[in-house]
Amino acid sequence: xxxxxxxxxxxxxxxxxxxxxxxxxxxxxxxxxxxxxxxxxxxxxxxxxxxxxxxxxxxxxxxxxxxxxxxxxxxxxxxxxxxxxxxxxxxxxxxxxxxxxxxxxxxxxxxxxxxxxxxxxxxxxxxxxxxxxxxxxxxxxxxxxxxxxxxxxxxxxxxxxxxxxxxxxxxxxxxxxxxxxxxxxxxxxxxxxxxxxxxxxxxxxxxxxxxxxxxxxxxxxxxxxxxxxxxxxxxxxxxxxxxxxxxxxxxxxxxxxxxxxxxxxxxxxxxxxxxxxxxxxxxxxxxxxxxxxxxxxxxxxxxxxxxxxxxxxxxxxxxxxxxxxxxxxxxxxxxxxxxxxxxxxxxxxxxxxx
Amino acid sequence: xxxxxxxxxxxxxxxxxxxxxxxxxxxxxxxxxxxxxxxxxxxxxxxxxxxxxxxxxxxxxxxxxxxxxxxxxxxxxxxxxxxxxxxxxxxxxxxxxxxxxxxxxxxxxxxxxxxxxxxxxxxxxxxxxxxxxxxxxxxxxxxxxxxxxxxxxxxxxxxxxxxxxxxxxxxxxxxxxxxxxxxxxxxxxxxxxxxxxxxxxxxxxxxxxxxxxxxxxxxxxxxxxxxxxxxxxxxxxxxxxxxxxxxxxxxxxxxxxxxxxxxxxxxxxxxxxxxxxxxxxxxxxxxxxxxxxxxxxxxxxxxxxxxxxxxxxxxxxxxxxxxxxxxxxxxxxxxxxxxxxxxxxxxxxxxxxx
Numbered sequence: 272x273x274x275x276x277x278x279x280x281x282x283x284x285x286x287x288x289x290x291x292x293x294x295x296x297x298x299x300x301x302x303x304x305x306x307x308x309x310x311x312x313x314x315x316x317x318x319x320x321x322x323x324x325x326x327x328x329x330x331x332x333x334x335x336x337x338x339x340x341x342x343x344x345x346x347x348x349x350x351x352x353x354x355x356x357x358x359x360x361x362x363x364x365x366x367x368x369x370x371x372x373x374x375x376x377x378x379x380x381x382x383x384x385x386x387x388x389x390x391x392x393x394x395x396x397x398x399x400x401x402x403x404x405x406x407x408x409x410x411x412x413x414x415x416x417x418x419x420x421x422x423x424x425x426x427x428x429x430x431x432x433x434x435x436x437x438x439x440x441x442x443x444x445x446x447x448x449x450x451x452x453x454x455x456x457x458x459x460x461x462x463x464x465x466x467x468x469x470x471x472x473x474x475x476x477x478x479x480x481x482x483x484x485x486x487x488x489x490x491x492x493x494x495x496x497x498x499x500x501x502x503x504x505x506x507x508x509x510x511x512x513x514x515x516x517x518x519x520x521x522x523x524x525x526x527x528x529x530x531x532x533x534x535x536x537x538x539x540x541x542x543x544x545x546x547x548x549x550x551x552x553x554x555x556x557x558x559x560x561x562x563x564x565x566x567x568x569x570x571x572x573x574x575x576x577x578x579x580x581x582x583x584x585x586x587x588x589x590x591x592x593x594x595x596x597x598x599x600x601x602x603x604x605x606x607x608x609x610x611x612x613x614x615x616x617x618x619x620x621x622x623x624x625x
Numbered sequence: 626x627x628x629x630x631x632x633x634x635x636x637x638x639x640x641x642x643x644x645x646x647x648x649x650x651x652x653x654x655x656x657x658x659x660x661x662x663x664x665x666x667x668x669x670x671x672x673x674x675x676x677x678x679x680x681x682x683x684x685x686x687x688x689x690x691x692x693x694x695x696x697x698x699x700x701x702x703x704x705x706x707x708x709x710x711x712x713x714x715x716x717x718x719x720x721x722x723x724x725x726x727x728x729x730x731x732x733x734x735x736x737x738x739x740x741x742x743x744x745x746x747x748x749x750x751x752x753x754x755x756x757x758x759x760x761x762x763x764x765x766x767x768x769x770x771x772x773x774x775x776x777x778x779x780x781x782x783x784x785x786x787x788x789x790x791x792x793x794x795x796x797x798x799x800x801x802x803x804x805x806x807x808x809x810x811x812x813x814x815x816x817x818x819x820x821x822x823x824x825x826x827x828x829x830x831x832x833x834x835x836x837x838x839x840x841x842x843x844x845x846x847x848x849x850x851x852x853x854x855x856x857x858x859x860x861x862x863x864x865x866x867x868x869x870x871x872x873x874x875x876x877x878x879x880x881x882x883x884x885x886x887x888x889x890x891x892x893x894x895x896x897x898x899x900x901x902x903x904x905x906x907x908x909x910x911x912x913x914x915x916x917x918x919x920x921x922x923x924x925x926x927x928x929x930x931x932x933x934x935x936x937x938x939x940x941x942x943x944x945x946x947x948x949x950x951x952x953x954x955x956x957x958x959x960x961x962x963x964x965x966x967x968x969x970x971x972x973x974x975x976x977x978x979x
Contacts, residue, residue, distance in 0.1 A: 351705055352735040352899045381706040382738045384895055409873060426920030426929040438865040447868060449861040481923035501855020507803040507932040508862075510917070511792040514801060518909045519763060521901035526916050539893065541738060545706045547875035555872045562880050563864070566780030569835035575780040578861040 277601055278593040284310045284322050287608065287618050291325055292361075294611040295332045296339035301364050308363040308394040313594045316585035317450075319459040320395040323600040326607045328361070328392070336533065337361055337391035343368055351380045354520060357390030362534050363398075365390045370402040370410075373540040377408055381545035386520035386537045393534040397450030397582075400439035403540045404446045407549050411539040412437040415517035417532065419525040421454045422496035424506035427481035429496045430526045433458060434512040439579070442557040448579030453509035454497040465491050474498065631955055632947040638664045638676050641962065641972050645679055646715075648965040649686045650693035655718050662717040662748040667948045670939035671804075673813040674749040677954040680961045682715070682746070690887065691715055691745035697722050705734045708874060711744030716888050717752075719744045724756040724764075727894040731762055735899035740874035740891045747888040751804030751936075754793035757894045758800045761903050765893040766791040769871035771886065773879040775808045776850035778860035781835035783850045784880045787812060788866040793933070796910040802933030807863035808851040819845050828852065 288306025293299060305328070313321030331337040341360025345353050353372050357365035369385045376383035387393065396412045403410025414435045421431040433452035440447040452458075455475050464471050465487035474483035479494040489495035499505035515537045517524045522535035543552035566575045596604070608615050642660025647653060659682070667675030685691040695714025699707050707726050711719035723739045730737035741747065750766045757764025768789045775785040787806035794801040806812075809829050818825050819841035828837035833848040843849035853859035869891045871878045876889035897906035920929045950958070962969050 347899070349735045349899050354900060380734070381703045382736055382893075384736045386900065409869065422923065423917045423920050423929045423931075425923055425926035426917070427923045428920045430917055430920055438861075438868075440865075440868050447864065449865050451858055451861070453858075477923050481921065481926075483924075500858050503930075503932075504805055504807075504854050504859070507792075507805070510801065510913075510932060511794075511803050514792075514794050514910060514913065515763065515895075518913060519895065519897055519900050519906060521905070523909065524913050524916070527912065539736075541869075541873065543873055545701070545703050546708060546740065546873050551875070552873060555877065556868060558881065559864075559868065559872060559878050562878070563777045563780070563784055566777050566782045566784050567835065569776065569779055569781045569831050570837075572779035572835075575777050576857075577777075578857075578864060 276595050276597055278595050279601075280593045281310050281314055281590060283619070284313065284594055284596075287604065288322060288325055290613050290618055291329065291607060291611060292339070294613055295329055297361070298340050301340065301361060304367055305361045305363045305394075308366075308398055310594070311398060311586075312395045313596075314586040314589045315395070315397075315582035316589075317395055317397075317582065318597075319457060321594070322596065322604060324392065324394075326603045329607055329611075331391055345372075351376055351383045352385065353383075354386045354388060357387055357532070359389055359532070360391065362387070362390035362393030366393050366399050366536065367402075369536070369538055370399040373399075373410070373538045374403055374406045374408065377403075377540035377542045381542050382540065384537060384539045386516070386535065388520055388522045388535045389532040390535070391533050393536055395450065396435045396437040396536065397439065397448055399536070399538055400437040400450070401446055401448060403538065404439035404441045404448070407441055407553070408543065409541040410437070410439045411541075412439075412536060413512045413516035414534060414536045415513045415522060415525065415530070416534050417525055417530050420458055420497050421499055421509060422477050423510075424499060424503040427477050427479065427496060431499070431506075431509045431513060432525045433497070434509040434516075436508065436512050440556050441553050442560050443553055444557055444560055445577075445583035446579050447556060447560065447577065448582060450578075450582075451500075453499055453505050453512060455500045455505070456497070458497065461487050461490060461497065630949050630952055632949050633955075634947045635664050635668055635944060637973070638667065638948055638950075641958065642676060642679060644967050644972055645683065645961060645965060646693070648967055649683055651715070652694050655694060655715060658721055659715045659717045659748075662721075662752055664948070665752060665940075666749045667950075668940040668943045669749070669751075669936035670943075671749055671751075671936065672951075673811060675948070676950065676958060678746065678748075680957045683961050683965075685745055699726075705730050705737045706739065707737075708740045708742060711741055711886070713743055713886070714745065716741070716744035716747030720747050720753050720890065721756075723890070723892055724753040727764070727892045728757055728760045728762065731757075731894035731896045735896050736894065738891060738893045740870070740889065742874055742876045742889045743886040744889075745887050747890055749804065750789045750791040750890065751793065751802055753890070753892055754791040754804070755800055755802060757892065758793035758795045758802070761795055761907070762897065763895040764791070764793045765895075766793075766890060767866045767870035768888060768890045769867045769876060769879065769884070770888050771879055771884050774812055774851050775853055775863060776831050777864075778853060778857040781831050781833065781850060785853070785860075785863045785867060786879045787851070788863040788870075790862065790866050794910050795907050796914050797907055798911055798914055799931075799937035800933050801910060801914065801931065802936060804932075804936075805854075807853055807859050807866060809854045809859070810851070812851065815841050815844060815851065
């Protein structure tokens with residue numbers, strides 16, 4: 272897999288993304304927001320939400336699923352809440368706006384809840400909760416996606432989306448960051464197993480007949496469904512996530528057949544100033560992280576990791592060494608660049624060769 | 626187990642609880658709140674938080690861990706947030722107050738966050754989110770308890786409490802109710818296995834050497850720790866719960882050794898009126914619940930259940946048939962009644978014999 276995998280500077284990837292999105296009709300600020308969102312995901316090691324999405328986003332634009340330059344509009348607002356309509360545009364633009372508004376309202380009122388509806392792919396949910404944490408607050412994020420792919424606990428059939436959840440908080444070391452799908456694995460991981468014709472290490476899916484299965488083709492060829500993580504507890508969490516980020520915000524729910532847009536989110540920001548105070552909060556979260564990290568490891572583990580730690584380490588490292596991009600992904604991005612008539616050589620002039 | 630298990634009317638249990646708590650110094654309104662909290666838990670089938678707690682609460686009062694008649698005080702407040710100090714009293718009194726304030730503030734401002742610190746056992750977290758849901762809103766609840774009993778993912782050693790989480794929403798059928806510990810099982814379930822000298826069905830704990838174990842005595846006799854549910858995802862959620870309901874609200878965190886009180890909670894209320902609207906919300910949640918329930922069952926299941934459904938069914942049934950109370954629990958309650966010099970016969974006059 273590593274053979275021939277190019278490692279590319281984050282700044283080069285950023286420029287590529289900007290050029291591509293401008294070429295399909297995004298104004299500069301939008302191209303910057305979207306490209307930066309993807310590159311930040313790669314820096315964090317979350318490649319499923321990284322530049323591999325560039326060609327897909329271009330396809331979405333061509334198919335009319337994403338409208339470049341869409342107007343982002345606040346359609347409903349109170350002093351503490353807002354619903355933002357993304358106008359069918361790039362989810363990252365509305366998502367960024369929502370994070371900013373959430374922080375600003377929480378600064379004035381201690382707490383806020385801001386929703387985004389009617390957008391394309393929102394990117395990495397953790398981007399928005401991290402933004403809130405970087406502003407000294409606790410951020411909660413809930414996301415519904417249009418595609419039902421997960422079975423309820425005890426059921427067979429696709430009823431829930433992967434319904435990601437994210438919670439972030441500031442510390443003096445690195446931000447605490449919970450950011451995951453409520454399915455047992457992200458669908459991308461199942462797809463990799465499918466493409467390499469490997470069984471999954473444990474049952475990740477239930478087949479169409481309702482039997483646990485380790486064969487990914489039961490999902491892709493025969494109507495199986497992903498399992499929620501952690502049995503009924505993960506299932507309950509997935510439902511709660513969709514109630515908060517789908518139904519409450521007016522987007523509906525995926526298995527209804529009339530869910531609006533590709534993604535919808537709800538962000539909640541809580542300002543420690545109206546609770547324990549900012550300094551004490553950051554100090555205590557830092558101590559709390561230390562307490563976890565000082566736990567002696569269990570059998571089979573080298574150390575105890577804290578949510579957000581790997582992402583932070585990855586970013587620190589990749590800012591220096593560059594972002595590894597898989598051959599196939601890289602080939603597809605280059606094809607997209609060429610198809611759009613962009614100057615490949617100029618854009619790649621900063622790329623480190625494999 | 627069922628042999629000789631008495632079934633007792635909810636109203637009788639309520640009266641017993643009221644009499645007991647008044648006898649240890651609670652004013653009438655407090656005795657009613659606490660007793661009703663316990664009986665409601667039994668009605669919902671959550672017996673771990675039911676009348677079995679009566680003798681323990683009496684002990685807590687004797688040991689000075691719970692102060693009857695404690696003054697519940699708002700120590701910090703904004704238009705959307707509050708911190709309530711329970712004065713070291715019964716957690717249910719401060720918890721009830723917090724739910725009422727959360728609803729009232731969310732009615733005026735769309736969203737609110739209310740914390741409770743410095744109390745005894747808070748009871749069933751779902752009681753408070755349910756109250757919010759019964760008022761037409763979405764309720765989120767997070768709880769930290771003083772006892773570290775759960776290992777971080779990949780670690781050995783007790784660092785986290787069972788860190789319960791609850792999310793509730795109204796529907797026209799029954800309220801959606803997620804309400805669980807973020808440990809793989811509640812500690813009470815592990816204790817039952819220990820007392821009956823049975824192994825657990827899968828590894829619920831890690832022993833002091835960091836090996837997965839199905840032997841409950843590794844927890845009770847040799848310093849093992851409970852596992853979080855769902856691997857690293859449940860661990861991350863447990864940390865988020867303690868950050869929100871321990872650190873943010875000023876109670877600290879359990880493994881610091883200086884956590885304040887027995888329980889602390891954070892409640893968040895969201896009013897659908899400022900989002901999709903109340904009627905649409907309740908209607909869509911109801912449809913969503915139907916969509917889950919209509920999923921054909923997987924192998925080994927008879928039906929798909931929705932979080933909150935079993936609790937609702939249990940309550941409907943037990944209001945008619947009475948609450949089954951385990952022999953040992955019942956014996957302990959009767960002993961408590963007698964010790965307090967209460968009129969056993971009068972209190973029991975309504976009890977249905979076994």
